[in-house]
Amino acid sequence: MMNNEIENWNKDWKPGPYPKTPEERLAAAKKYGLRVEDYDVYPDDGLGYGDYPKLPYASGDYRSGYEDWDIPELKRNFGEPLHVMADCITEDKWDPNAKPRYSYLNMFLTTTGFVGALLIIYIVTLPYPWFQPAMPKQYPFNDLFLEKGGDPKEEKVVKHYTFERGTEDK
Amino acid sequence: MGNMMYAYVTHPDTAPDIKNPPTFNPLLGFPNGRKERTIEATREELDRAAVPLDKRDYCVDFYLKYLRCREQAFPFVKSSCHHEWHEYDVCQYEDFVLRMKEYEREKRLKERAKRIEKRRKQKM
Numbered sequence: 001m002m003n004n005e006i007e008n009w010n011k012d013w014k015p016g017p018y019p020k021t022p023e024e025r026l027a028a029a030k031k032y033g034l035r036v037e038d039y040d041v042y043p044d045d046g047l048g049y050g051d052y053p054k055l056p057y058a059s060g061d062y063r064s065g066y067e068d069w070d071i072p073e074l075k076r077n078f079g080e081p082l083h084v085m086a087d088c089i090t091e092d093k094w095d096p097n098a099k100p101r102y103s104y105l106n107m108f109l110t111t112t113g114f115v116g117a118l119l120i121i122y123i124v125t126l127p128y129p130w131f132q133p134a135m136p137k138q139y140p141f142n143d144l145f146l147e148k149g150g151d152p153k154e155e156k157v158v159k160h161y162t163f164e165r166g167t168e169d170k
Numbered sequence: 171m172g173n174m175m176y177a178y179v180t181h182p183d184t185a186p187d188i189k190n191p192p193t194f195n196p197l198l199g200f201p202n203g204r205k206e207r208t209i210e211a212t213r214e215e216l217d218r219a220a221v222p223l224d225k226r227d228y229c230v231d232f233y234l235k236y237l238r239c240r241e242q243a244f245p246f247v248k249s250s251c252h253h254e255w256h257e258y259d260v261c262q263y264e265d266f267v268l269r270m271k272e273y274e275r276e277k278r279l280k281e282r283a284k285r286i287e288k289r290r291k292q293k294m
Contacts, residue, residue: 131188133173134269135276138191139227140209147223159206160228161196163271166203 015050029053032081042084055083060091061098184284186276194279229261 019025019041028051029039042048063075070078074090088094100107141147142158177185186192197203210231225233236254243250 128174128178130174131177132270133188133273134266135186135188135192135272136190137227137265137269138207140207140230141213141226144223144226147226159196161204162207162268164205166200166205 015052017050018044018048019051024051033079034081049084052084053081055081057083057085057089057096059089059095059097060093061095181281184277184280186273186280188273192272192276194276198279228265229258232258232261 016028016031019028025039025041026036028041029036031051032039032053034053038053040054041051042054060075063069065075067075069075076082083089089096102110138160140160142155145155145158146152207228209228211234215234216226216230219234219237221230221233232254236251236258239251239254240247
């Protein structure tokens, strides 16, 4: 529904200029179906929305599910002015009215503390890697000296032994 | 975990250096010598079979046998060369056991050298 509106946008959907006089405010409030007491407007600092009303946040989760809405899918009544961020605060998106069980600072510190503890353990134990209790692997042909590109003049004889008893007499 | 405790906490001075070969005379304590590790294959044979360097260890004979079997039995390698592959696996296992034995030997010889040094200092 909302996408449809955007696709078929025309200049009549554009909000009017920022209201400066009380008469202009009255006209703007009437245009958006609001009482003058309820009508507030975003400041005209270059990032405002003209005469579009500044409404309080009422996210999809915040609106009652038991009320008899005209449009139950969006929990919205006919002719109700939409919030500027109405497309962000539907039920499946952001809930600015949420009252979390734990504060956001608490959540942030808990997560950071846990990940930080893991990170500290990782950094502290970096110089002490796990290893298998075994000496380096032995290779024939003097530990593959020539195969690994060694100079034939510098080749040294490397002997490897099993743990079986030899037959030499001493 | 025991090795970590030994090498990092309780005995860092006598823990073997696992990145370098053993430091003591390999024949120390073997009055009749030790049996040398050998392979039957020659360098030329390995080159002809294009055996990669990491496979040219003391189990390369079993590996070559497996390659020969695979050449003959392809594509029924899994059923026909099961025995050859298992022998190669056992060889690799025993190679690792030998490396662990070398570690233990190095560790005990280091402890022994430390004991001897300590006794020598006490006598002086």
